[in-house]
Amino acid sequence: MALAERRISATEARIAGLELPRGGWTEAARQDALARLRAMGLPERRDEYWRFTRPDTLSQAETPRAALFKPEETEIFSDLDRLKIVFVDGVFDAAQSDDLSLEGVTIERLADASVTDIHWARDLYGTLEARGQVPVQRPFAALNTAFATDGLMIHVIGKPSKPISLVYVHDSETSDAILHHVVKVEPGAEVTLLENGPAAARFNKCMEIDVADGGKLHLIRSQGRDHERRAVTHLFARLGEESVFKAFTLTVNGVLTRNEAFVELTGDDATVHVAGACVGDGDFHHDDTVFITHDAVNCESRQVFKKVLRNGATGVFQGKILVKEGAQKTDGYQISQSLLLDGDSQFLAKPELEIYADDVACSHGSTSGAIDEEALFYLRSRGVPAGAATDLLTLAFLAEAVDEIEDPDLAADIVSRLESWLARRR
């Protein structure tokens, strides 16, 4: 009883300072989400799903301060031809953004969409998030649906000529941003979404994704180098027949990051790849929590997560493949690996398979290891200095995750960020 009461009061304390936006069709969805949140309560340390990651700084009422960080390198994706949309501390900034019109897609702000009576996002906002609350609860996502202050409704009806690039600027040491995006990819449509930047001192982001039959969505994100920033993000995706969703996330620094992905393969022959590369040292805690449900025939899912940790950093991976009855010919692959550059760092992993169909091929593996001394010596014996050789092996370790990025320019941009992270630590 005491426990439940504590959870309730902590949850109420967190939402006391938040205001549920009124008006429009989202209000009902927000009220539902608030009810969901209240029923679940925010996570506590002893919750099984939060065994490896302490949720307290994500749930506490007061925003933990995060110093601003101005990297000397040029911003990632800035050399690309893209449609740039900027949020500063979680608030859309029209002045810094491009015009939102682009052929093949409509983009609106959440508040504007909400007051449009007949709207495509009406069936999706909060709906995919609610589906993702079973069988495991994700209270931060419910909080997000209820209290999101901004976000984009992205409706992809064709094949836009350039990627849509969301840039999250962190400008206040105590900003607490809650963003909620909804993306719908219509049959046969295809788009690339980019996200980058630290966003806020504390960032709660939710993206609901519906990819219709034959649609394709590529999502590449880079989470920003501010050392003290915190983030909890959720992807909720539902995939139709022969659709494709590929997500890659680069995380460099950040004191605490929890990235959750909940993907349902609901149409036959659909494909989902969720990949991540993270590099961190010192006060760095990175958690990838993924749940993929195969609920159709002949679908493919891949989870590829690689973490480079040093100087006391912690990496977490919780990944599950659930193959429902009848989801025959499932091809599920999951790998999570960490490279520990010193003895202080740790990797905690919980890979899971749950299979209720008989004709499936699923594999999963999780490893944790140091630099291969034999390979290091081999490189050095050819004249490559120890530092450069270690970097080369580190990038090689990350390669399987980076290879999940289809676009070579984007992949090159990501690799250059990894290289400079390594170079700064020589």
Added chain:
Amino acid sequence: MLEIKNLHVKLEEEDKQILKGVNLSVEAGKVHAIMGPNGSGKSTLSYVLSGRDGYEVTDGSATLDGDDLLALEPEERAAAGLFLAFQYPVEIPGVGNMTFLRTAVNAQRKARGEEEMSAADFLKEVRTRAKALKIDAEMLKRPVNVGFSGGEKKRNEILQMAMLEPKMCILDETDSGLDVDAMKLVSDGVNALRDEGRGFLVITHYQRLLDHIKPDVVHIMADGRIIKTGGPELALEVEQNGYADILSEVQ
């Protein structure tokens, strides 16, 4: 060129002496061969010279053109011109063979204060050298040694040697795992590099390789020492009679 004097080496982790006073001197332009029973310390000698961890030099010295090899890091030894073709080449998943070669070539050039090789020159050079060793473009693209057959790995070692143009080449059982044709290819590769300024130390169990790469001097190593040194005829003797006679001779 390579001077090894009274070299004593034990394992770092255990109290096990492996090299018990090796004396050996390889002159520029010469090919020396080392033969000897399994476990006599041949690979250990090559590893110690190239700077692998895990060994402790308890006595003696090794110099390359007067430089104290044992005081240098492995990469410094490489830049100084030492090359070891490994008995067991290492697989490196995720690192492309080309990237590996280019990184190595340019790292050595940089260490010597030379200009880096341009991408175009490098490509041209690799293609020519690879072709001579019958290494195809596909193999160059693959990760270093990953999925290579035993013979392909050995040819890849020789390709690296050819690209790096070291002055002192140590070949540890480069012939093992090679078929007859590959043996010829590899030997031709080695012979093409033979010149006035370059020394070779060829570790092998078989006379066969020495038919192709004609040694000037042959050493027999046993129990951590060079126990006998002679001309090419010594290899023939081993081939015919094994080591028994030589071993008893010394005792």
